Amino acid sequence: ARQEIETELREVRQQLRRLREEYRSVSISRQWLEEAEKRLVATAEQAQQATERLQRQMAPSAPPPPAERPLQVGDTVHVASVGLNGEIMAIDTDDETATVQVGGFRLTVKCSELKRAKTADNGEHRFTLPERQVNLPSMPDVSMTFDMRGWRVSEVSGQLDRYLNDAYLAGLHQVRLIHGKGTGALRQVVRDVLASHPLVASFTGGGRDGGDGVTIATLVDR
Structure with a gap:
């Protein structure tokens, strides 16, 4: 496209040169002069249009927007x-x-x-x-009991954190966490999570409701 525009521009310039030579070589009548002026104006407009198209072709394109990380x-x-x-x-x-x-x-x-x-x-x-x-969405399907018996210790932290968040959003005030007795390792992880969790106001053993195999956690007020 650029080569075509440059060729067109050269042809327009040649026409301008020929017109100027005709001015010098013929006896000028008023009618011929008017026609020549019109041809000169039209040729100059063609040259201007060709120059503008060439400039647009040569203008650098805008860089693509940076990708969001x-x-x-x-x-x-x-x-x-x-x-x-x-x-x-x-x-x-x-x-x-x-x-x-x-x-x-x-x-x-x-x-x-x-x-x-x-x-x-x-x-x-x-x-x-x-x-x-803003009204926080309710989650009526969240149970007050969370049973972790049989879980591996590595599974507890993330799942318990998610459950406590959901229980808080559902408006639960107290939850019952079943971890079983076993060696006590699972109970210790559960209580470590509760001790540092910002949504837990307090927690205690299950007492008559499961003894050492259960922990009762009270959540902070909304």
């Missing part, structure tokens, strides 16, 4: 399911979920529910509430 730990994100902003604390690439700290509690949500949120000018991540009133 994947979400990572420390990013401030908006959690669509609850309408709040929080900070990513962990990402599980196997099941495509992320643990997000939202104010005083943690949520485990699908990465597809998260969008990167704007941060403050100083670069610090801040927990922000939207101007409108």
